[in-house]
Amino acid sequence: MMKVSKLSAIGGVRISDIDFGGDVDDATAAEIMRLYNEHGLVVVAGQKLSKTQLVEAGRFFGGTDYRPPADPGDPETPGMSIISTRGYDGGLTPDENEKIVGDINWHTDQTYTVNPNRGKLLYAVDVPDEGGQTGFLDGQLAYDSLPASMKTRIAGLSVNLSWDHAQNTIARNRAYRPNGEKSLAAGRFGDVAFPIALPHPITGEKSLYVPPLWAAGIVEMPGAEGRELLDELVAHATQARFTYWHSYAPGDIAVWDNWRFLHAAGGTPRRYVRTLWSVVIQGGPVMGRELAAA
Numbered sequence: 001m002m003k004v005s006k007l008s009a010i011g012g013v014r015i016s017d018i019d020f021g022g023d024v025d026d027a028t029a030a031e032i033m034r035l036y037n038e039h040g041l042v043v044v045a046g047q048k049l050s051k052t053q054l055v056e057a058g059r060f061f062g063g064t065d066y067r068p069p070a071d072p073g074d075p076e077t078p079g080m081s082i083i084s085t086r087g088y089d090g091g092l093t094p095d096e097n098e099k100i101v102g103d104i105n106w107h108t109d110q111t112y113t114v115n116p117n118r119g120k121l122l123y124a125v126d127v128p129d130e131g132g133q134t135g136f137l138d139g140q141l142a143y144d145s146l147p148a149s150m151k152t153r154i155a156g157l158s159v160n161l162s163w164d165h166a167q168n169t170i171a172r173n174r175a176y177r178p179n180g181e182k183s184l185a186a187g188r189f190g191d192v193a194f195p196i197a198l199p200h201p202i203t204g205e206k207s208l209y210v211p212p213l214w215a216a217g218i219v220e221m222p223g224a225e226g227r228e229l230l231d232e233l234v235a236h237a238t239q240a241r242f243t244y245w246h247s248y249a250p251g252d253i254a255v256w257d258n259w260r261f262l263h264a265a266g267g268t269p270r271r272y273v274r275t276l277w278s279v280v281i282q283g284g285p286v287m288g289r290e291l292a293a294a
């Protein structure tokens with residue numbers, strides 16, 4: 001019988017006593033989807049899955065979606081990727097001089113497109129003795145705790161999420177060298193705009209949607225005023241009281257709602273091996289709009 005408990009101080013749920021590789025009845029599957037929609041962050045403990053079984057487990061969260069542009073994926077198993085301190089991580093190879101491998105700032109996935117994926121499954125295969133946590137930031141909690149005056153101020157404003165801004169940031173802060181480059185290719189995607197107070201397509205709840213990795217500015221407020229407001233919103237959103245850092249046990253699957261939560265990777269000291277298998281949950285709704293090139 002599936003057990004459900006609270007995951008962390010910011011919320012989320014931990015599910016145990018279930019085997020995603022075995023038979024899961026329809027009522028249990030529906031309850032998992034309900035928990036995901038309500039809480040937006042789910043850790044399923046104690047799994048022992050093949051790659052194919054992990055891809056199939058995407059059905060519990062609305063089905064999978066594999067989009068290759070930013071990630072070549074696992075060559076063996078269509079529909080999943082490997083995030084590893086050995087070999088590649090999303091198509092990037094860690095530099096041999098880097099002490100911490102795989103750290104990345106708060107971000108959302110696929111928000112260089114107007115219809116980002118719903119979420120992702122991260123399955124812990126090799127867990128390091130130190131590091132290797134994934135951070136989760138509840139944008140809904142961050143929005144709800146804004147003063148009413150700020151909610152009014154940001155209503156109708158949108159954030160410019162920029163592929164090139166992210167690649168520039170990564171290139172500055174990190175020693176990845178795929179094929180001699182510091183980051184993924186510039187100019188692969190144009191800038192897109194998302195509402196700063198982003199309404200969730202399913203729940204209707206608003207999230208504060210200012211992922212600092214991507215956020216290059218406020219569309220309606222170019223210049224210093226917009227920059228200052230964006231910095232203030234990022235500082236608000238990234239407070240520890242809205243975030244939870246998950247330390248994996250082998251067999252954990254962490255699943256988050258990419259339309260509500262930001263996530264980050266703390267990185268792993270180079271001497272340890274850390275491997276996650278990753279499956280993308282399908283999106284669909286158009287939530288952003290393309291910005292014309294400047």
Ligand SMILES: [Fe+2]
Nearest residue numbers: 107108109263
């Ligand atoms: Fe990510």
